[in-house]
Amino acid sequence: MKRPFSHDPSATAAFAALPEAAADERPKRKVRAVVIGGGTGAPVSIRTLLSMGIETSAVVVMADDGGSTGILRDQAGATTPGDIRKCITAMAADADDPLTKAFKVRFGFAENHTLGNLMLSALEVTGSGFPEAIEICERLLDARGKVYPSTLDRVTLVSKTRDGRTLEGQAVACHSRTALKKVALKAAGPITAYEPALAAIRNADLIVLGPGSLFTSIISCLIVPGVIDAIAASRAEVVFVGSLADQQGETRGLTVVEHYGALIDHGMGGLVDYMLLHDTRADGDIEPGSVRRLPYVEDELRAIEDAGTHVLVRDLADVERPSWHDPAKLRHVFSEVLN
Numbered sequence: 001m002k003r004p005f006s007h008d009p010s011a012t013a014a015f016a017a018l019p020e021a022a023a024d025e026r027p028k029r030k031v032r033a034v035v036i037g038g039g040t041g042a043p044v045s046i047r048t049l050l051s052m053g054i055e056t057s058a059v060v061v062m063a064d065d066g067g068s069t070g071i072l073r074d075q076a077g078a079t080t081p082g083d084i085r086k087c088i089t090a091m092a093a094d095a096d097d098p099l100t101k102a103f104k105v106r107f108g109f110a111e112n113h114t115l116g117n118l119m120l121s122a123l124e125v126t127g128s129g130f131p132e133a134i135e136i137c138e139r140l141l142d143a144r145g146k147v148y149p150s151t152l153d154r155v156t157l158v159s160k161t162r163d164g165r166t167l168e169g170q171a172v173a174c175h176s177r178t179a180l181k182k183v184a185l186k187a188a189g190p191i192t193a194y195e196p197a198l199a200a201i202r203n204a205d206l207i208v209l210g211p212g213s214l215f216t217s218i219i220s221c222l223i224v225p226g227v228i229d230a231i232a233a234s235r236a237e238v239v240f241v242g243s244l245a246d247q248q249g250e251t252r253g254l255t256v257v258e259h260y261g262a263l264i265d266h267g268m269g270g271l272v273d274y275m276l277l278h279d280t281r282a283d284g285d286i287e288p289g290s291v292r293r294l295p296y297v298e299d300e301l302r303a304i305e306d307a308g309t310h311v312l313v314r315d316l317a318d319v320e321r322p323s324w325h326d327p328a329k330l331r332h333v334f335s336e337v338l339n
Helices: 011-015 042-051 067-076 082-091 098-103 115-126 130-140 170-174 195-202 214-222 227-233 256-268 298-306 327-338
Strands: 005-007 032-037 055-060 105-107 146-149 156-161 166-168 180-186 206-209 237-241 274-278 310-314
Touching (some): 042 082, 082 130, 130 146, 156 214, 170 214, 195 227, 256 298
Parallel strands (some): 274 310
16 A cells, blocks of 8 residues: 555655765856756766856656656646656755645655645646746745756657567566667647757856666657757757666666667767766676666777767766765766866
């Protein structure tokens, strides 16, 4: 039986105590950053960048169709709220504010909806649409940056697996028995990117991809028509934050170079400036079998470098949660890139 009330399992609260960056970890110039993705990974980058005093926005994947979000989407016709809600919460000025905490509360007796999802959907219906709903919630939580949907169209993720199957829906793709090879979006009509999201990308100095699920969070946001063109039109440094662990679903068994190749296959060739990877040699104290690290060999790293992407291999893992990025360590690498 589900508990009547619980907090959303996203780890954004784990980064609430992240202190402001020291002077040597702050950029020496004004920087506008955009985080692209969703899930529980994008909030890690959001809070890390905000702690560095960087003007931060998020462009969020809109293909989620599982859990509370899927119910609101399918039964109420709501625009996908879940990943938007997580990013707004990560932007909140005070993570300990009661309203910010309440925004993440799940109601086990009511389809496990979060208050934030219900608020966004209710405001969408009673106001002038989903963008206004986001703006109201940003004001309520005193958000320190802007959150943009990648598209307002009702999109469905269609995936091709490496063993030749076709899967429909993001939730199904996340639990594929074999790794994904290619993803695309479909809708009842033409898919149009949300223009304010494209403007934020074009004006960015730093674009951070992830961390997060490679296909269902990052690539499914990139393939919205116009997003990659906006990245190409920007003068931003583009940083891909590699996963710490092999996700036993959509990327089952894929190596680092195959992760990189998936980005290239979906239109990011020549656009990824940096790839951040965790140094698995720093995992000596991790209990064997507790997490399957993303594998790589030196030859693969050289291949990525030869393709024009700088590879930065650092200890990035949280000691207590080894499949999560440590925001302080991530901040140090971001400062390396910027300074």
